[in-house]
Amino acid sequence: MGISDIFSRKKADLLSENIDALLDSIDGALLVFKGGVKDYLYGEEAGFAENLAKMAALETDALTRIREIESTLYSRGYLIRSRGDIMRLLERLDHIISIIGVDLVQFEIEAPNVPKELRREFVKLSELASLAVESCIPGTKAYFTEPHNVAETTAQVYFYDKEAVKLSQSIKRTVFHQMDNLKLSEKFHLRYFALHIEDLANAAVKVAEQLSVMAIKRAL
């Protein structure tokens, strides 16, 4: 590190760029996820395959961004007081990306038999879970610029998570109580997918909680 680096803004700009790009990747991945689920449920195989490919690219991009952010944070003395918190936030965001990717791949591998009556519910569930994650993105941006605004976005995340959980329970209830034509293994399979999509909303709640703590710590 040269003496000129002390006055350089390059690292700060790179970090803010990478954080914004990572959040954009997550946003994009959510759109692809929603599209992918819809394509699978309505039998659009070509569209689903395209979404899978897009998802893989977005996942790789997000991981690269996370690594770059981590390497900037590890550089000496940078963001020393909030480094640990940001790392934890990155871990949680990484978890969200991996859930999105894995869910879509599991649809492709396991090809669950979703009855026609449940298609709309599954689409709605994926939308609610995605909305929960989407609500985290402005919260994350607010943490870096206006930490006092973080609290506003966390309320939305909790709301969408609650709705997603309710819908997921309703799907499970319908599957086990009303669909006698399905085999038990098929019922379990559907429950498993509902649970996995619900997990996305739970991961968003964890991000929201982390953001709340971080915002409080920044105010100290």
Add this chain to the structure above:
Amino acid sequence: MEFLYVIISLVIVAGLLAWRDLPIIDGSILASGAGERYGVRILAPVIILAGLSLPAILPDYESPILSAVPAMAKSLLPVGIATLVAVLTVFRFSRFPAAPFAFMGALVGLGLATGDAPGAREILPFIYSWLAAPLLCALLAAGLYRIYSLRMRNRKTHMAVTEGRLLCAATLTAPLLLASAAYNNSSLFLCLLNGGGYVSTAIAAACALIGWFCVRNRTSRAAWNIADYELDTNSLTILSLMLAMALCFALFSSPIPAMAGLAATPLPAGTLYLAALLGISLVRKRALADGQEILLGAVAAVISPVLALMIAYCLGMILNGGLLGTAIVLGIALLLSALSFLRRRQNKRNIRKQLIRNRQEQVYSTQKALSALEVKAEMTERDLRSKLDLKRKELVDFAVGVSDQKEFMENVYRELAGVRAMEDGPAKDRATDTLLGSLRERMYFTREMNDFYARSEVLNEDFNMRLRERFPNLTENERKLTNLLRQGFSSKYIASLMNITPKSAEINRSRLRAKLGLKRSDNLINFIKAI
């Protein structure tokens, strides 16, 4: 030999500064993040040495106290010793013992003993400076924090950019803080070496290095402790603190304070650190340091020089005074030592007594618990033994009853066989009547009932005793009825057990009520149970 005295004094002063003041400066730099920069870490020792060497290059600031150093080198030893003792004493109640103030106090004390002390007019500006420096530091820290936070309030700057700027500022402030603190405190070393000059500077630097190596590990640990726990706050606070301290050190090393009727003076980092934290706490309306610690730090800054002055004066009297003076000082010192020794011995004795008392109490409580256990065990054993006796008796009774029953049945069998063999009608009837009579008698099971009452008597021994005491006019039958009622038998069962009709049982019950003196509203069974 004289050189040795100087070296000892220098090492004491360097060690004290490295032990208490350096971790505060180092901890602030580490907390800001600047300490992680290679440039700062590598340059830090060089900057400290440069700061110590500056007086050799630049003209040193004039200080009547520091220039009043005794000419004889052996007179320096009391200064070092007095500083050390004062700092160690003050350290017992405050982590910030203000070593530079103690050193200055020791110099004045020695001067008073030798008659070379500066006058009160010359000392007063120093006392004002010692008050003004922390106040200025607090104001500077608060002002810097306020200005920057107001500037940033309405800007949506990214945290990465803000933190980058603060880190840049901290990286520039760190050398300034190190250099100004070293320059400010270098006068302590140089005065021990009687003025500036390259040789003196080199010796001072070497002593500082020795002091640093002596307490290096401890200093490093203390610095990280300050950075991680005490300064676990935002970067702006730390930067404001560092900058305020650096400016104070620089200002009070320059001739500027003299223009305001103050004096340039060496300052303790701990006092400035507490003052800066207090200033920022007031601006942020959030306590960054413990109030008690700040108060004790202020008390330490006052007590340190006074204590060092007294000790140095006493030592100076011993070294330079006449026989009488030495005797007085030695006498006072001996008296104080004896008092301290006696107090300690008394304390130890009290502690020992307390310990013995505690142990005795423990032993007593253990013995009490043991005897309670023994009593309990004894009672349990007795209870078990009586139960065992009762069971044995029951077994024996049962066996006796069985054999009795068998014998009776055999008799009945024999007699029945005899009756069947009889041919005379009236004789047969008589024999049959006799047999029926004995069977009826058997049916009333008088013996078993007597057994039952006997057992009941044993089991409710206390109750029967109390009953006899309170109601001696009760008949045997009434006592039996009371026992049966106490055990919860209904009138029907009581009638059957006492071989009377249920109506008679009711009559007996009402008679008993009358004998016990009960009113209509009183419950007979509850009354009996309460006896």
